[in-house]
Amino acid sequence: MADTAHPLLPASVPLLRLAGADGNEDLQVGGADSADGLLVSPGTAGLTTLLRGLDGRRPQRTVLAEAARDGHDPTAVTAVLDALRSTGLLVDLDPADLLASTAGPAAAARTQTELPTATSRDSGSRWRGRWAATVVVDGATRVGVPLAAVLAASGVGRVSIRDHGLTTAGDAVVGGLGADDEGRPRALAAADAVRRASPLTDLRPLPAGSAADLVVLTRTWAASDPLAGDLQRRGVRHLVATVRGETGVVGPLVVPGATSCLRCADLHRRDADPRWPALAAQLTSGEAPPGGATVTCLATAVTAAVQVLAVLDGAGAPASLGTTVELRPPDLLPRTRRWPAHPDCGCVPRGAGEEAGAAPSAALSHIGGQWSPSAPPGPDGAGAAATAAD
Structure with a gap:
């Protein structure tokens, strides 16, 4: 050495x-x-x-x-x-990692605990990549705020939380919004929660016209949100991280033009159940109430954080690439559900897309690493196979 x-x-x-x-x-x-x-x-x-x-x-x-x-x-x-x-x-x-860290003894102590997991003999240092990255969390939810705090504490340099609502009593969760935040703008209360974990993280909104390295969609039914379609059109990578009912859902991670999109999953649901469009309209007609037990929300946030850091670190293809990871109470053991590109969608150009059971090779050029495909679509009631994670 x-x-x-x-x-x-x-x-x-x-x-x-x-x-x-x-x-x-x-x-x-x-x-x-x-x-x-x-x-x-x-x-x-x-x-x-x-x-x-x-x-x-x-x-x-x-x-x-x-x-x-x-x-x-x-x-x-x-x-x-x-x-x-x-x-x-x-x-x-790498000495440059120390320069990419915030100054002061308290910041150095926080960084010291994170650097080992951001450094590998095989792939080298990933700390500077995290420090230079920008992640937008759309939704100051019971998953979104703890997720933002974990990302900031893990070295992500800029974490911006978007939300225009007011905090309610049901929004409070460990590591996120507090009971004393009720009535405050969620975005401001969320910024305070992130500062408690990482005081010097850049929390400013992105300037107009600039793009994040990744956007995390934490609202319950993000597929119907116009923001998802806009991200797809602009080629911005995005990840779903939410709780639906009592189940935590992380994924799919969408790399526009290389993997299936959120609309593909909706089309697979429609194929499995023709009534789905009418059901989806009701599910998305208003703002969903805060849901999920505390342990489910936190498990979902941590699982999502692992996926986000995998993208930023470039250490391998994340498990959520074109796939959802579901955490169901009471055991919260992860199960994966594969969502291949739907032929009626057209989000993946012919010749660059993924067939059922095939690796989304184009996405690997964006993400890096190796990818092991999940099971092909099957009759599980949602148009894709659900398999127990190892």
């Missing part, structure tokens, strides 16, 4: 002292649960302090120089660092 690497040992990795067979003290790094660990025997005096000081802010050559000054053998320390890297416990930060 180059001596310019900036090693970080996450503070969550336990450092445990053990009595060695020869009377010396050994040091176990990690390995307390299912993750790999490393046993250092003997654990030299001061090694715990040295490892705990690996905060990613110093290059390895500086770490080794300080270790030698404190009486450690630099060769032995190098061997320990390399072994920790091989177990995946130690990550190497």
Whole structure:
């Protein structure tokens, strides 16, 4: 490993002292649960302090120089660092990641907990991509506001929440709008909720004519919302994240021109039940009341956050690509439902689209990574196959 690497040992990795067979003290790094660990025997005096000081802010050559000054053998320390890297416990930060973080000790402490999951030996750093990204959450709902807060805390630089309504008592949820927000504009109350999680996140609305990296639609029936059609026409990626009845629904993630759109899902529902257009008109005739138990809303928000970060990080094709992930009480175990492009829609150009059971290859050029297709459409009452997630 180059001596310019900036090693970080996450503070969550336990450092445990053990009595060695020869009377010396050994040091176990990690390995307390299912993750790999490393046993250092003997654990030299001061090694715990040295490892705990690996905060990613110093290059390895500086770490080794300080270790030698404190009486450690630099060769032995190098061997320990390399072994920790091989177990995946130690990550190497890109110095530019630190520049992409907000200044101040409190912000640095918050960033420190997020950087390890935004850094990979295989794909490198993803932190700067998150910091430069803009996500719009349409709907300050019991899913939308906690989702926005999670994204901001996870390093997304700009999170804008759109909502023109007033907060009601039923909007309150853990991590989102509070009981004391009743009567306030939802957009302002939502911004306060996000600031509590990440005070320096940019919460400003997007300027006219600019596009977000992703728009999350958190209203109950987003397919009938004119905003969805506008996003499709402008080529803006969008994701549904909501609760319908008591079921959390995440997806489909739509990459315009490459995957099926929200109208495709409606057409599949129509094929399965000709009465669907009349039912949909009633479902979308007014603003849906706040719904879903707290645990369902929060599980939906976290599941959606994982999908959004997968898009921004480019680490692989998200599970919701052309698919919905459903979280049904009481167990909330995820089930997937595949929505292929509908032949009557025309949202995917011929030759660039996806056939039933085929990978949406055009979407991969937008998202990156590998994609394993779900089951083809089947007679499940909604025009697509529902399969239990692994």
